Amino acid sequence: xxxxxxxxxxxxxxxxxxxxxxxQSRQEIRIVGSSxxxxxxxxxxxxxxxxTGAPSPIVESTGTGGxxxxxxxxxxxxHPDIAGASREMRPSEWELCQQNGVTDISEALIGYDGLxxxxxxxxxxxWDLSLEEIYLALAAxxxxxxxxVDNPYQRWSEIDxxxxxxxxxxxxxxxxxxTRDAFVELAMHEGCKELDYVQQGGFDSAWINxxxxxxxxxxxxxxxGENDNLIVQRLQADPNAMGIFGYxxxxxxxxxxxxxxxxxxxxxxxxxxxxxxxxxxxxxxxxKNAHRGVIPNLQEFVxxxxxxxxxxxxxYLAERGLVSLPDDVRAQTQEAVIAGASMSAPE
Amino acid sequence: xxxxxxYGADSPAGSVIDRIRPGLAARRRKELRLKIYGLxxxxxxxxxxxxxxxxxxxxxxxAFTQTxxxxxxxxxxxxxxxxxxxxxxxxxxxxxxxxQYFPEATERAERREVMGILSNGAQFILRDRVVADPSLIGxxxxxxxxxxxxxxxxRKGLIDRETPERLRRLNDAQVERFDRLEAAGVVSQPLxxxxxxxxxxxxxxxxxxxxxLVGSFWLLLICFLISFPLGIAAAIYLEEFAPKNRVxxxxxxxxNNLAAVPSVVFGLLGLAVFINWFGMPRSAPIVGGMVLxxxxxxxxxxxxxxALKAVPPSIREAALGVGASRQQVVFGxxxxxxxxxxxxxxxxxLAQALGETAPLLLIGMxxxxxxxxxxxxxxxxxxxxxxxxxxxxPERGFVSRTSAAILVLLSFLIAxxxxxxxLRQRFQRTW
Numbered sequence: 001x002x003x004x005x006x007x008x009x010x011x012x013x014x015x016x017x018x019x020x021x022x023x024q025s026r027q028e029i030r031i032v033g034s035s036x037x038x039x040x041x042x043x044x045x046x047x048x049x050x051x052t053g054a055p056s057p058i059v060e061s062t063g064t065g066g067x068x069x070x071x072x073x074x075x076x077x078x079h080p081d082i083a084g085a086s087r088e089m090r091p092s093e094w095e096l097c098q099q100n101g102v103t104d105i106s107e108a109l110i111g112y113d114g115l116x117x118x119x120x121x122x123x124x125x126x127w128d129l130s131l132e133e134i135y136l137a138l139a140a141x142x143x144x145x146x147x148x149v150d151n152p153y154q155r156w157s158e159i160d161x162x163x164x165x166x167x168x169x170x171x172x173x174x175x176x177x178x179t180r181d182a183f184v185e186l187a188m189h190e191g192c193k194e195l196d197y198v199q200q201g202g203f204d205s206a207w208i209n210x211x212x213x214x215x216x217x218x219x220x221x222x223x224x225g226e227n228d229n230l231i232v233q234r235l236q237a238d239p240n241a242m243g244i245f246g247y248x249x250x251x252x253x254x255x256x257x258x259x260x261x262x263x264x265x266x267x268x269x270x271x272x273x274x275x276x277x278x279x280x281x282x283x284x285x286x287x288k289n290a291h292r293g294v295i296p297n298l299q300e301f302v303x304x305x306x307x308x309x310x311x312x313x314x315x316y317l318a319e320r321g322l323v324s325l326p327d328d329v330r331a332q333t334q335e336a337v338i339a340g341a342s343m344s345a346p347e
Numbered sequence: 348x349x350x351x352x353x354y355g356a357d358s359p360a361g362s363v364i365d366r367i368r369p370g371l372a373a374r375r376r377k378e379l380r381l382k383i384y385g386l387x388x389x390x391x392x393x394x395x396x397x398x399x400x401x402x403x404x405x406x407x408x409x410a411f412t413q414t415x416x417x418x419x420x421x422x423x424x425x426x427x428x429x430x431x432x433x434x435x436x437x438x439x440x441x442x443x444x445x446x447q448y449f450p451e452a453t454e455r456a457e458r459r460e461v462m463g464i465l466s467n468g469a470q471f472i473l474r475d476r477v478v479a480d481p482s483l484i485g486x487x488x489x490x491x492x493x494x495x496x497x498x499x500x501x502r503k504g505l506i507d508r509e510t511p512e513r514l515r516r517l518n519d520a521q522v523e524r525f526d527r528l529e530a531a532g533v534v535s536q537p538l539x540x541x542x543x544x545x546x547x548x549x550x551x552x553x554x555x556x557x558x559x560l561v562g563s564f565w566l567l568l569i570c571f572l573i574s575f576p577l578g579i580a581a582a583i584y585l586e587e588f589a590p591k592n593r594v595x596x597x598x599x600x601x602x603n604n605l606a607a608v609p610s611v612v613f614g615l616l617g618l619a620v621f622i623n624w625f626g627m628p629r630s631a632p633i634v635g636g637m638v639l640x641x642x643x644x645x646x647x648x649x650x651x652x653x654a655l656k657a658v659p660p661s662i663r664e665a666a667l668g669v670g671a672s673r674q675q676v677v678f679g680x681x682x683x684x685x686x687x688x689x690x691x692x693x694x695x696x697l698a699q700a701l702g703e704t705a706p707l708l709l710i711g712m713x714x715x716x717x718x719x720x721x722x723x724x725x726x727x728x729x730x731x732x733x734x735x736x737x738x739x740x741p742e743r744g745f746v747s748r749t750s751a752a753i754l755v756l757l758s759f760l761i762a763x764x765x766x767x768x769x770l771r772q773r774f775q776r777t778w
Contacts, residue, residue, distance in 0.1 A: 028726065030629075039741065042549045042715045049717050050471050053433060056546075056717040058630060058726045061739075078626060121514070229738060229746070252741045255506070255514045316467075320549075321741070 026077040029057035029301050033067030034178050036113055036246055037084030037283050040317050041305075047316065048304045054297045064178040065093075071286060072097035081291045081298055085284045086113065086178040089346050104289040106302075107343040109333055110311060112323040114247035114272035115183055115279040117170075117260040122239035125164045127260040131278060133159055134262075135191025137168050138221050140214035143197035151216045168220035171231045172244040175223075183244055184213050186279045187262075232257065247272060248321025272323040283322070289340050306334045403757075407750030413539035413552055414499040416465065416528060417491045420444045422477060422484050429481040437470040437477075438462070441492075448528060464525060466493040468553040493541065493552040494534075496744040498525055502536060505743065516743075542751060546719045547733065551744025554737070556752055561719040562632055562712070562727030563701060569636025569723055570643055570700050575693055577640075578647030579682075585648070586655040587677050606645035613642045614706025622710060630711040630726035638706045643696040650692020654685035687774035694767040698760050704731040730756045 031041050038061040049056035062070065064085045071083035072093060089097075089107070097105065117134070119127060129137075136142050136159050142151045156163035173180040189205075192198055192212030203211075215221050224231045224243070231243040236256050243257075247267055250259055259267045262278050271277035285305065292299050304310065310317050311334070313324045324330065421444065426436035442462050446452060452461050469492035476490065477483055493499070497516045500506045502525075512519050528534050545555030589595045617638035621627045627634050658681050666676040682689075707713065713732040720727035728736065734756065737749040 026628075035739075038715070039549065045715065046549050046717045050468075059715040060630070060711055060713065061715075078629075228741070249741045252743060255510050255516060 027296055028055045029082070029295060029298055030080040031057060031059045031082040031084065031285075032062045032070050032080045033082075033084030033285075034064040034086040034283070035061040036086040036178060037110070037285065039248065039320050040110065040283070040322055041082070041084055041285070043316055043320055044301070044305045044310055047310070048297075048301050051304075052297070052300065054300070057301060068093040068096070068286075071288065072100055072102050074100045075102060075288070075290045077295065079288075081288050081295050082302075083286045085286060086182060086281060088282070088284065089286060089343075091346055094345050102288060102290070104340075104342045106287040106289055106337050106340055108285050108287065108306065108337040109325065109329070110283050110285055110305070110322065111317065111325055112272050112275075112280050113283050113321075114267045114277055114323065115179060115186065115244060115281070116247050116250045116267045117262070117279075118235060118243045118245065118250050118257045119241070119260055120235050120239045121256055121258050123258075127258075128262075128264055129260055130194070130263055131187055131191035132194040133163075133191075134187055135195065135212070138170060138172075138215055139188060139192070139212060140216045141211065143195060146197065148197070148211070151218070154220065166240045169222070169238070169240060170220065170242045170244065171222050171224040171234055172215070173223070179244070179246060182281045183279065184215070186281060188212055188215070190278065246321070247323070251321040269318070269323050273326065280323070286343075287337065287340075289342060292340060303338055306337050308334075400757075403750045403753055405750075406747050407754050408747075409503050409505070410542060410744075410747040410751035411539055412503075412536045413541060414494045414502045415491045415535050415537060416445075416494055417489060417533045417535065418444045419487050419489050420473065421487045424485045427477060427484050429484060432481060433474055433478050435474070435477075437474045441465060441469055441473060448531060448533075449524060460521065461524065463521075464494055464498055464528070466495045466552045467550055468493065468548070491535070491537075496551045496742060499552055500743055501525060502529075502534065542748070543755075546717055547715060547728065547736070548717060549715075549740075549742075551740075551742050551748055554745070554748060556730065556733060556755060558716055558719040559728045559730045559733035559752075562635075563729045565632035565720065565723040565727065566636045566639060566729055567697055567701060569633055570639040571693070571697060573637060573640035574643040574647050574696070578644050578693070579651050579689060581644075582648045582651035582655060583677055583682070586652050587673065587681070602645050602648055606649060608642075609705075610642055610703050611705040611709065613638050614709030616641070617706060617710050628724055628726070630714050630716075631724050632712075632720065632727050632729075633723040634710050635707050635712050635729065636723065638710060639700040639703060642703065642706065643700050646696035646699065647689075647693050650696070651685070651689045654688025654692065655681060657688060658684045684776060687770050687776075691767045691771045694763050694770070698763040698767075701729075701763070702731055702756065702760060704735060707732050708735070730759070 029045075031045070033041075038059060041057075041059045045057040045059050048054065060080075064087060067080075067083040067085065068089065070080050073079050089105075097103070117129070136151075136153060137156070139151055141148055142153070143149075144152060153159050153168065155165055155167050157165040172183065189208055189212055192208050198208065198212075224234070228245040228249045231245060232249060232253055235241055235243045242260065250257055250267065261267075265271050265277045267277050272280040287298075287302055292302070307315075309315055311324055311330055312318070315324065318324050325333065418441065420440055423436075423440050423443070426440050428435065442458065445461060445465065446458065449461050452458050469490075472492050473490055476488070494502075497506065501508075501517060501522065506516055508515075508522065515522075517525075525534075541553060541555045543555060543560070544557055545553055546558035548554040585595065585598065589598075617634055621634045621637055622629055662680055662684065663676050666680050667673075671679065707729055711726075712728055713735055714726055714728065715736065716726055716728060730752065734749055734752045737745045737752060
């Protein structure tokens with residue numbers, strides 16, 4: 001009999017403990033969102049916990065879209081306080097937020113991230129591609145002799161005889177990744193617009209969206225999963241392969257990898273900040289203002305995130321590869337976000 | 348000639364053997380071939396295992412040591428006062444003591460670069476010592492603090508000094524400064540206890556598995572507390588009490604099916620039911636433990652039923668024969684005899700749960716948290732999800748730490764399986 005009693009009481013105890021714990025309120029700040037913003041939120045969270053002794057904020061990498069879904073689900077301690085995003089909030093996401101009562105949101109532009117196309121340093125060629133060439137190498141469909149056909153190019157030299165006679169092989173992010181969205185939008189669409197076929201055809205952006213968004217699936221473009229470190233290892237092993245990832249990964253591996261110049265511009269902190277380097281994107285965090293003053297330390301955390309220590313050119317986020325904002329824009333953002341200015345609906 | 352004897356006069360033994368003999372060599376060859384196939388298969392399996400462990404050890408062993416610098420730090424009362432603890436200028440006193448080795452560094456930028464030798468966590472290590480014992484203020488104490496990741500990589504030979512300066516993580520001046528410290532004899536490379544003592548960090552030299560170990564402990568405890576009693580109760584009912592009919596057959600089939608359900612499905616269930624519906628906290632080991640318990644339950648039920656079945660019916664009959672009730676038979680005789688088998692099954696189920704990643708990702712246990720949880724309701728990571736996070740980090744130092752974390756996880760798994768084997772050998776009875 002004693003065994004049975006024990007079992008019943010264990011289950012009861014767990015149930016009791018569980019209900020007791022739900023009553024207690026949340027002490028930690030919760031951050032969700034883009035995997036690109038994740039390392040920066042990590043850095044601020046750790047710095048903040050170390051300096052103030054507050055409970056360490058919980059940072060989760062959910063992807064930009066997943067982050068907004070959780071962020072916009074409502075007000076209350078079961079919902080996250082901050083969402084990181086590697087693009088602006090979309091109108092549909094704004095709508096979702098409004099419906100669930102999340103109406104007062106601060107938008108903070110924290111800096112820029114460059115997407116680099118990277119190749120091993122063992123490759124001797126001085127790579128410099130135009131967006132058009134990138135498009136021709138990686139798109140599912142390209143124009144050949146005035147016809148819109150499946151991409152026939154297998155070697156770089158077929159696109160431009162000046163380029164080396166090696167097979168096209170590019171590792172890139174899968175469709176679920178915000179990095180992929182950014183690459184398609186910034187490199188593929190722009191490259192598509194530069195094609196003679198598109199310019200002479202007078203196609204509009206809807207046509208481009210529809211026809212130029214697909215990456216090829218016949219081999220030369222390989223979806224390598226979300227793990228950028230794996231791509232780095234493959235590039236180190238194969239000197240003819242290229243990879244597409246965020247600038248911070250190139251920055252950490254500059255001794256073995258080099259970037260492919262785009263339109264003659266090298267990816268570095270200066271060219272990304274000035275948007276001279278064409279595939280750069282802004283990074284944001286979104287703060288739920290209704291939680292300020294309710295979730296302990298949230299305001300202090302936002303102040304740390306917006307501090308010069310973090311965001312300035314020699315700040316600790318720049319050390320991790322974030323390209324910081326120009327001084328005047330930064331000062332404006334810092335002031336507005338710390339004061340809790342609320343954003344207007346995105347277009 | 349009513350019946351022909353096998354070895355009769357008209358079919359002498361010799362002729363049978365004669366008939367068999369020509370095929371004998373071929374049969375032996377076949378047998379030998381089968382043996383060789385088996386050996387080759389085993390060789391390949393062991394080769395794979397050796398390759399896996401070998402590559403893990405090859406990249407991971409470096410993470411088990413960490414470069415440190417030992418400094419004599421004067422805890423200047425002008426910078427650090429007992430009443431302002433834990434705040435204070437701990438980085439400036441560290442800087443003052445490190446700069447004794449580099450008197451030429453006077454400009455701010457250069458001093459910053461010198462300070463870059465030490466890990467960002469050095470000031471907090473110093474702070475914790477002073478907070479623990481404020482009477483140290485005003486004295487000179489000797490502290491050993493980790494260097495930052497780049498210098499650690501330099502000392503471990505992972506940053507090649509032959510690489511052209513422009514492409515190196517550390518420029519010539521930085522390398523030269525580190526060599527001077529080395530020549531002064533203050534650089535050491537002790538065992539990296541931080542790997543087990545610290546929680547996660549974005550700095551590889553400070554990052555450790557404590558949060559993940561504590562998280563995994565809570566996960567397994569909750570998983571055990573739920574699945575062990577429930578699993579045994581269900582198995583006892585099915586084996587000892589349930590009538591054998593269509594319904595119990597259906598239940599049995601479903602339990603077997605449940606054991607084969609991919610773990611990610613349990614994660615989705617946990618997300619939908621425990622977190623979204625019951626409103627339980629996200630990322631908490633309590634939810635993870637419950638999800639893993641659902642996953643482990645069928646394993647335990649199946650193992651327990653097998654163990655109960657292995658107890659000979661004569662024992663039950665003997666007990667019933669001297670007047671014991673069914674309940675007395677089960678708890679007094681059958682269950683104790685089946686216990687080694689049940690425990691073995693349970694431990695193997697728990698070992699499986701320890702290595703499970705997919706369901707934990709779905710309930711948010713892959714968060715970045717710089718402290719270990721105090722209880723099962725606080726957000727935490729687990730060993731496999733910690734490996735997942737580290738594998739995805741851009742810093743070089745995490746490459747070896749990922750392998751080291753995998754080795755730690757594997758050693759826990761091996762220990763658990765060894766315990767299961769020990770229990771089986773030690774306590775199992777045969778009839």
